Amino acid sequence: MLTKDLEVRGEPGGGNEADVEPEPAEILKQLERVVGSSLFRNSKRYPSLLRYIVGEFIAGRSDALKERALGIEVFGRDPDYDTNADPVVRISAGEVRKRIAQYYQERGHEDELRIEIPLGSYQPRFFRPFEDRRSTQTQPEARFRDNAAVPPELHDLHPEPTASSVITPTSIAALDPPLKAKIRQPRFLRITRLHLIWIYGLLLCALIPLILFGWQKYQGRQLRPGAAFFWDRLLHSSEPTLIVLGVHSFDAQGNDISYVSHVLLPQTQQTLLSAMTRSDMVQLNDLTSYVRLTTLLTQNAHSFYTQGATDTTLEQLRRGPFVLIGGFNNLWTTNLTKQLRFRFVTLQNGRNCIQDSQRPERIWTLDTQQKALSNTRDYGMVDAFFDQETDQYVLIVAGIGMSGTEAASEFLTNEQGLAAWLQSSKSGAGDNVQIILSTDVIEGKPGQPQIVESFRW
Structure with missing residues (x-):
């Protein structure tokens, strides 16, 4: 039987929530229900943290659940790492708390054992949901319905009615003044009430158009199913979206250099002027894509912030959902697609391409x-x-060339085209997808995007 750190809550009336404290087997069973839900199963970090916290509690070591210990044991940090510079434990614990709350808000989990990690602590608490005992309680008016059941010492408190104390209809009629006589209110009170009715009526008439207008605006922001497939997981996040723009850098001769060469270039060789004119330049087509994507976010009242690819760190990407714009000019696009089926690669002849990793001859x-x-x-x-x-969750909008990136952004913001794709692909909510698009470029202008290949898992 667990006794340490276990909080047994009581109802406002003073009764306990449960007659028996949860056993370790019951806690572990509930733990697997939670981490097996859709809120946790696609993550590696959050289930690991929750399992470790619960396991240490069951083992009687909950006092050792501190931020540094969790960073070392769960996230593999060095024993002397700086918790202020690397808040991985606090960020992950906050996300675990949010997802646990969402789990118990879903239908079907109301009667399950509750797992909770209180704010400011990493020691878990377990309790059962409040039980509705109102159906089993005796109603006050029925408690003494049978006078024989009343204890003798309470008979004096509930005497039998006598004939003189019984009020008959005749005696009611004889009362003066009559009980049912209507009491007229003062005139000024009747006038005030009438005025209030008029005021409420005018306010309602004024509010109805505003309510209708707001509802129309709300309805206008509802995304169609195809667009919702790509954007809902991002828009429903409580964290702002990070948009990472691909950038170009140039050497002293004006040649485009890769981000690797740019990073290795000694900073002492650059002047302030050369850094402003040759480093972290953004293509106009990528800005067009950026405007398309941020317009959709703004229309749906979702906050975002923007950084260049060379200035973005892995820790920043771990703070919330993000969007990558650009292919070979965005180091995070090439890094994160390395393990996917379709990826951006540079061939031995120096040509950039998209390659099918399952069939490398397809490029x-x-x-x-x-x-x-x-x-x-x-x-x-x-x-x-x-x-x-x-x-x-990440969205990548990228092309081999600048027209490819622009075609990808046009596809991702075209609700009719996305609805047609969703219907033909039969993808379900939560699926991961990759879509390869082509665009015919005529005199430097990209045409309509066409789907070439797609893959979902």
Whole structure:
């Protein structure tokens, strides 16, 4: 029987919530229900933290559940790591608390054993939900209905009515003044009530158009099923969305250099002017994609902030959902797609392409050596998946060239096109997907995006 750290709550009336404290087997069974739900099963970090906390409690070591100990044991941090600079435990614990609350709010979990991690502590508490005992309580008016059941010492408190104390209809009629006589209110009170009725009526008439207008605005922001498939998991997050823009850097001769070369370039060789004119430059097409995506976020009242790819850290990506814009100019796009079926790679001949990792001979490439205004075909990719490394939902809008990125952003913000894709693909809520798109570029202008290949898991 668990006694340490276990809180048995009571109802307002003073009774206990449960007659028996939860056994370890019951706690572990409830733990697996929670971590097996859709709120936890796609994550690696949050179930590990919750399992460790509960396991230490059952083992009687709940006093050792401190931030540093959790960072070392659960997240593999060094014993002397700085908890202020690396708040992984606090961020993860906050997300675990939120997901536990969401779990118990779902229908069907009302009667289950409750698991709770109080704010400011990492020691868990377990309790049963309040039981409705009103149906088993004796009604006060029925308690002494049978006078024989009343204890003798209480008979004096509840005497039998006598003939003189019984009020008959005749005696009621004889009362003066009559009991049912209507008492007239003063005139000023009747006037005030009438005025209030008029005021409430005018206010209601004024509020009805505002309510209708707000409802229309609310209805206008509802995304169609296709767009909701990609955007709902991001819009329903309590954290703001981080948008990471791909950037370009140039050497002294004006040649485009990769982010790796840019990072390795000694900073002492750059002046302030050269840093402003040659580093972290954003393409105009990527800004067009950025405007499309942020317009949708703004219309749905979702907050966001923006950073360049070279200035973004892994810890920042772990704080909430994020969107990556750009392919080969965004280091996070190439890093996070390495383990996916379709990925951005550079061939031995130096040409950039999208490659099918399951069938490496299948590639989609763009000839970047042709004339800028010649007619060609570019390829883009839209990825929507739960990333295990960052433990967050991510959207990738990227292309081999700048037209491919623009085509991907157009596809992701076209609600009619997304609805048609969802109907044909039969993807379900929570699925991870990759979609390869093509666009015909005529005199430097991209055309309508066309779906070339897709994959879901």
